[in-house]
Amino acid sequence: MQNLNSKPGCFIAFEGIDGSGKSTQVQLLNQRLLRHGIHCYITREPTDSPIGSLIHQLMTGRIVSDNRVVAGLFVADRLDHLLNPVDGIKAKIDSGIPVITDRYYFSSYAYHAVDMPMDWVIQANSQSAEILRPSVTVFVDVDPEDAIARISKSRSHVELFETKERLAQVREKYLEAFEKLKDQEKILIVNGSQPEAALAEELWEKLHPCFGL
Numbered sequence: 127m128q129n130l131n132s133k134p135g136c137f138i139a140f141e142g143i144d145g146s147g148k149s150t151q152v153q154l155l156n157q158r159l160l161r162h163g164i165h166c167y168i169t170r171e172p173t174d175s176p177i178g179s180l181i182h183q184l185m186t187g188r189i190v191s192d193n194r195v196v197a198g199l200f201v202a203d204r205l206d207h208l209l210n211p212v213d214g215i216k217a218k219i220d221s222g223i224p225v226i227t228d229r230y231y232f233s234s235y236a237y238h239a240v241d242m243p244m245d246w247v248i249q250a251n252s253q254s255a256e257i258l259r260p261s262v263t264v265f266v267d268v269d270p271e272d273a274i275a276r277i278s279k280s281r282s283h284v285e286l287f288e289t290k291e292r293l294a295q296v297r298e299k300y301l302e303a304f305e306k307l308k309d310q311e312k313i314l315i316v317n318g319s320q321p322e323a324a325l326a327e328e329l330w331e332k333l334h335p336c337f338g339l
């Protein structure tokens with residue numbers, strides 16, 4: 127049972143297409159919070175759990191399965207991320223520890239809704255949404271063209287056309303999901319094409335009250 131004396135911690139989920147720069151912003155926000163003496167639990171999806179490791183193998187093509195199976199594994203990975211007894215984030219939030227996650231259920235809504243109905247994906251994730259909704263979901267919005275340029279810089283080969291088209295579809299699905307769920311969720315959309323430091327500043331201005339600062 128939840129300890130009623132504990133103040134719930136702030137829970138921020140970062141979202142964006144691949145190459146959006148969200149992971150860098152998670153780090154910058156965390157560093158700034160640490161300078162203010164706030165120690166967050168920083169985490170990501172897919173996780174490093176056995177389920178997350180299966181997902182990584184599916185994503186790199188080491189094992190192959192149907193997209194619906196992959197979507198189902200993300201549902202399971204997320205529930206484990208929330209509820210597992212060792213480092214589940216629900217218990218951390220309940221004991222007042224702030225949590226920042228790099229990807230959460232909106233990643234599923236956007237990435238899987240390219241191949242299957244979004245309502246199915248939302249329904250499949252409804253337990254996670256019931257257990258823990260983010261205090262804020264931050265969407266780092268970038269032009270898929272810019273995202274591809276960033277990804278190409280860090281990797282040797284990218285199938286440019288296919289990937290750009292897919293990222294554009296994923297971005298559209300994110301926007302569709304935000305519109306669909308705007309009454310239930312707190313969404314902050316920021317421009318990820320601005321310089322890294324300027325975006326970090328904007329995020330600090332908007333998010334620091336969530337941490338009681």
Ligand code: TYD
Binds near residue numbers: 234
């Ligand atoms: P990763 O290499 O960790 O990418 P990133 O650093 O951009 O987060 O792989 C995460 C990939 O998994 C990314 O392409 C998005 C995808 N994904 C889904 O398809 N569904 C999900 O529910 C989640 C959380 C991620």
